[in-house]
Amino acid sequence: NAGVTQTPKFQVLKTGQSMTLQCAQDMNHEYMSWYRQDPGMGLRLIHYSVGAGITDQGEVPNGYNVSRSTTEDFPLRLLSAAPSQTSVYFCASAWRDEQFFGPGTRLTVL
Amino acid sequence: KNEVEQSPQNLTAQEGEFITINCSYSVGISALHWLQQHPGGGIVSLFMLSSGKKKHGRLIATINIQEKHSSLHITASHPRDSAVYTCAVREPYNTNAGKSTFGDGTTLTVKP
Numbered sequence: 001n002a003g004v005t006q007t008p009k010f011q012v013l014k015t016g017q018s019m020t021l022q023c024a025q026d027m028n029h030e031y032m033s034w035y036r037q038d039p040g041m042g043l044r045l046i047h048y049s050v051g052a053g054i055t056d057q058g059e060v061p062n063g064y065n066v067s068r069s070t071t072e073d074f075p076l077r078l079l080s081a082a083p084s085q086t087s088v089y090f091c092a093s094a095w096r097d098e099q100f101f102g103p104g105t106r107l108t109v110l
Numbered sequence: 111k112n113e114v115e116q117s118p119q120n121l122t123a124q125e126g127e128f129i130t131i132n133c134s135y136s137v138g139i140s141a142l143h144w145l146q147q148h149p150g151g152g153i154v155s156l157f158m159l160s161s162g163k164k165k166h167g168r169l170i171a172t173i174n175i176q177e178k179h180s181s182l183h184i185t186a187s188h189p190r191d192s193a194v195y196t197c198a199v200r201e202p203y204n205t206n207a208g209k210s211t212f213g214d215g216t217t218l219t220v221k222p
Binding site for chain 1: 153
């Protein structure tokens with residue numbers, strides 16, 4: 001199993017650009033989530049999904065959209081990037097109480 | 111007040127010292143995770159606890175459900191233990207869809 005994969009690993013955007021961060025898992029986990037990690041702060045939940053076709057907002061959802069058309073994929077879309085969205089983004093999947101993290105995407109918005 | 115509080119925020123130790131990181135939480139949980147992240151690295155789950163104590167090599171994690179408190183201990187610390195250690199609590203599916211809440215992390219530096 002590849003586990004949780006994320007692409008790209010690094011991305012630089014200009015303010016106002018849009019892009020999609022990809023996340024996929026091959027463990028057939030129902031629960032998937034996106035977090036952002038900022039210096040000096042813990043991981044903060046952006047959006048999560050408890051199964052295909054079901055998504056919900058987390059703690060910091062503004063400026064981000066998600067969809068879950070399949071169990072495997074959970075892309076995160078930045079609609080109009082802002083410098084405040086400069087962060088490291090982690091995708092995770094979970095089964096029962098086990099949680100698995102992707103390697104992260106480091107995003108810089110200029 | 112954060113739902114998950116960790117202490118200390120930063121910790122510097124000499125190689126060989128015994129280290130303790132504490133985590134207190136205020137919500138009902140189904141499990142608590144201790145996570146490790148080396149500088150520039152990914153997030154690794156060290157332990158998942160719902161009761162009692164677990165040991166893996168030099169790492170020991172304990173949880174007291176009644177007191178809503180967990181500790182992570184590192185015995186005979188080594189410079190390669192230098193990392194950020196984060197406590198994360200997972201809420202039950204029937205109350206909050208299994209969401210996880212994270213502490214702010216403890217930055218550990220072990221000096222040779």
